[in-house]
Amino acid sequence: MVIEFLIKLAQGLGIGALALATGLLFGGIGRKIIARIQRRYGPPFTQNYIDLFKLFSKGSVSHGWAFDLGLVAGFAPMLAALMFLPIGPFTLLPSDSSLIMIVYLMMMAYLGMAMGVLASGNPNSAIGMSRALMLMAGYEVPFAAVIFSVYLFSKTGYLTQIVAQQAGGFMNWNIVKMPLGFLAIEIALQGMLGEKPFDQAIAPAEIASGPMVELGGKYLGFGMIQHSVGLFLETGIVVDLFLGGAPNFWIFIAKQFVLYFIVILVDAILPRLRIHESTSFFWKLPLFLGILQAVIVIIQGGVLNV
């Protein structure tokens, strides 16, 4: 019993480290790609690892216990959500409601971070956080519509089973069966990752990097860890829902990277929208696509006849 628990714990920490390493690598490659699009040489792709190491070697200032607790509360739900995500063939905690669990925990992470950065009392972080939460109110609605249609289509919330239903070649993937839903979730992913044109929350030249304004040293390091793990989680859930999961870890991160690559290309060429523009955009096109997909699934599957 104890041995089993310890093995699970070690595996959980391993998954966390793996997600962190992958997220940092993606971030580094993303910086390189943006640099090449701008015709620069760009930093080495290992730059994010170096930055993280340096941040943890620096001194740091706390703004009270709520500030410390908020960063932990921002990071812990991300780590917990990873435990429910099928990474390749492997899921640490199989659960028949894992989809709902992940969506819930992802939102908890942002609320935890909000608590932490608002404790610093800096007006810029308050503005940044209000923008982040408003953006969340934007992209969570089409995201929920897509989750709803996948739920209706697969008739289960068990991610491992959703992946299993897509087995047997490209034509069985949900991206072929529900293209509109994939389009909606890909647009929502742009907002989730906070890339342009939806980077109002951390606009550096406008509100001095928003939520991160009072984070320095190790605290900023924790923020970077949260962003990297979030990147792994959010691309990973789209891979499991629409791209048919993966037989092993390498194919899984390759599929994740394809999604991130699209996000980076859009990021490199678009300017920043204003916050009300982006929220109303999410409530128009992606929400329309998501609802249309749900209606199509309902009509095709004959869910109403049951």
Added chain:
Amino acid sequence: MSEWTEIVDYFRGRSMWMLHYCTGCGAIELPPTMTSRWDMERFGITPMATPRQADILLITGYLAIKTLKRVIYTYEQMQAPKWVLGFGSCTINGGIYWDSYNVIERLDKYIPVDIYIAGCMPRPEAILDAFVKLKEMVQKGEAKGYEKYVKNYDWYKANQDRVLKRTSPVLKEIEKVTKIG
């Protein structure tokens, strides 16, 4: 222990985040340094938005006594290890403001400067040269200006107080003079 310090110093030199305090005309040399032509991100140097996140404080140009006060606040908000780059001849000897009544002449009397970049103005090549030089100094463990500031705080504080005294209001009873009616 010393090997560990060497490793830490090596990575600190490879990742330096910069806060540019653009008081003077020198700020105009920074956009070309950051963007496509000279691209300083290849050395791991990125502009940052706030002093909490930054490692380098780049003072571009002259400092009036009032702005000196803000620079000292900014410098003291930064987390160690931190380095200061004085940019242009204004930070070295006052430049064209050498005889001005409200501009300081030598920056390193008030905060410790690790590297000066001479010139009026220095070109982006000179700025990149300074960054590479700073990287070498950090990796050898030579750039210790922030420790010097802590050790000689009394001297720096006395110098700062001597000039900052002059920023106090000239009029003795402001409320009485500015009161209407």
